[in-house]
Amino acid sequence: MSVRPDIAAVFPRVLGLLRETEDVVVERPAGGSHPAWAQRRGWADWLLSLSDEQVHEAEHDPAGWLAGQQCAPASLRALAAGAADVSAPWGEGRDPSARTLERHVKRRKQVQLDAFAGVAQRQFAGVTRVVDLGAGHGHLTRALARALRPEETLGVDWNQARVARAIDLAGVEGPRFVHADGSDGDGLTLRPHDLVVGLHPCGDLGDALVSRARDARAHVLAVSCCFQETAAAARGALSAEGKTAGFTVPKRALGLANLAPVSFEGSGSLADKRAWRESRLALRLLLEARGLYVEPGAEAQGVPKDRLRQGLEVVVALSLAARGLPPATAAEVAAASTRAARAHAVDARMALPRHALARVLELAIVLDRARLLDESGWRTEVVPLFSARTSPRNLAIVAAAPG
Numbered sequence: 426m427s428v429r430p431d432i433a434a435v436f437p438r439v440l441g442l443l444r445e446t447e448d449v450v451v452e453r454p455a456g457g458s459h460p461a462w463a464q465r466r467g468w469a470d471w472l473l474s475l476s477d478e479q480v481h482e483a484e485h486d487p488a489g490w491l492a493g494q495q496c497a498p499a500s501l502r503a504l505a506a507g508a509a510d511v512s513a514p515w516g517e518g519r520d521p522s523a524r525t526l527e528r529h530v531k532r533r534k535q536v537q538l539d540a541f542a543g544v545a546q547r548q549f550a551g552v553t554r555v556v557d558l559g560a561g562h563g564h565l566t567r568a569l570a571r572a573l574r575p576e577e578t579l580g581v582d583w584n585q586a587r588v589a590r591a592i593d594l595a596g597v598e599g600p601r602f603v604h605a606d607g608s609d610g611d612g613l614t615l616r617p618h619d620l621v622v623g624l625h626p627c628g629d630l631g632d633a634l635v636s637r638a639r640d641a642r643a644h645v646l647a648v649s650c651c652f653q654e655t656a657a658a659a660r661g662a663l664s665a666e667g668k669t670a671g672f673t674v675p676k677r678a679l680g681l682a683n684l685a686p687v688s689f690e691g692s693g694s695l696a697d698k699r700a701w702r703e704s705r706l707a708l709r710l711l712l713e714a715r716g717l718y719v720e721p722g723a724e725a726q727g728v729p730k731d732r733l734r735q736g737l738e739v740v741v742a743l744s745l746a747a748r749g750l751p752p753a754t755a756a757e758v759a760a761a762s763t764r765a766a767r768a769h770a771v772d773a774r775m776a777l778p779r780h781a782l783a784r785v786l787e788l789a790i791v792l793d794r795a796r797l798l799d800e801s802g803w804r805t806e807v808v809p810l811f812s813a814r815t816s817p818r819n820l821a822i823v824a825a826a827p828g
Contacts, residue, residue, distance in 0.1 A: 436667075449782060556615060559634075681782065806822075
């Protein structure tokens with residue numbers, strides 16, 4: 426098993442790698458164009474020379490694959506090797522032994538709940554209150570109430586319908602659930618040595634969780650997710666070290682940290698994902714042909730994620746209807762599909778260096794949150810709480826408050 430380095434030791438290395446590759450992180454290949462960073466570094470011709478088979482092989486582990494290509498440009502190999510090296514200590518994650526499924530909980534979710542409960546019992550036995558920020562339907566809240574048996578377990582969610590469902594599932598003897606958004610002004614008071622938890626709190630809520638726990642001197646057990654879900658134009662650092670280093674990521678680039686090269690259970694194969702990306706590109710090209718220009722990644726707004734899997738015709742119909750636009754003709758869809766196939770072949774090759782940095786960017790954000798606590802005296806570590814096959818967003822902050 427890899428030995429995970431001290432947060433204070435590895436965080437500067439991660440920040441340094443991102444500082445050297447800031448242009449790669451920020452500029453996303455889109456529509457068949459050659460990113461300026463690929464041309465400036467002399468990578469474009471080599472990337473375009475890759476066969477479909479090589480691209481498909483590389484997509485399983487972009488950093489590791491690029492680092493091993495002796496014919497690749499030396500600077501590209503060095504970037505990939507650096508990304509693979511800093512990410513390696515967090516590449517493992519083991520699922521706990523299977524337990525009986527709770528009612529209304531899928532197997533993959535149950536594994537995550539069991540992993541949380543196991544760490545909580547080992548590290549935070551004896552806490553008197555657990556607060557679950559972003560509790561959703563309350564599965565984690567209930568699991569920790571059973572595992573730790575604190576005096577109080579409180580689930581918090583901004584969505585009133587989810588709170589109502591959580592209350593229904595918990596019953597009269599279960600944890601308490603309240604409606605609040607998790608921000609400083611929501612009326613919720615955290616107390617010293619509460620255990621504040623979150624299973625995939627999205628974007629700003631993940632930042633709020635660790636910041637509020639630090640201010641309240643509470644323990645933390647949280648796995649982050651969906652870093653692009655932020656109201657700000659960019660995510661700035663929380664930790665003093667991150668601020669000193671100028672660690673800031675524009676919102677449009679934060680989705681890279683959520684990239685999942687591993688085909689986790691229920692997510693579809695990598696071939697499926699390539700098809701979905703090509704459908705989204707075709708949709709964006711169709712919108713552009715009508716004079717509507719959107720940022721890459723924003724074209725499918727209004728289209729439920731499960732419908733993206735149903736083919737280009739369905740995606741186009743839903744998107745145009747959501748935007749109040751007339752339906753597409755068969756000729757429009759065919760033209761967009763043809764253009765997208767050509768452009769996607771280029772994008773898939775040009776995206777490999779950027780995708781090699783995905784785990785590095787995720788690690789930087791998680792370590793920044795952990796470093797905020799570490800700097801304030803918390804006993805803090807970052808661990809992969811379960812396998813990437815269960816969920817690729819598996820980096821947990823485990824932080825015990827001073828005293």
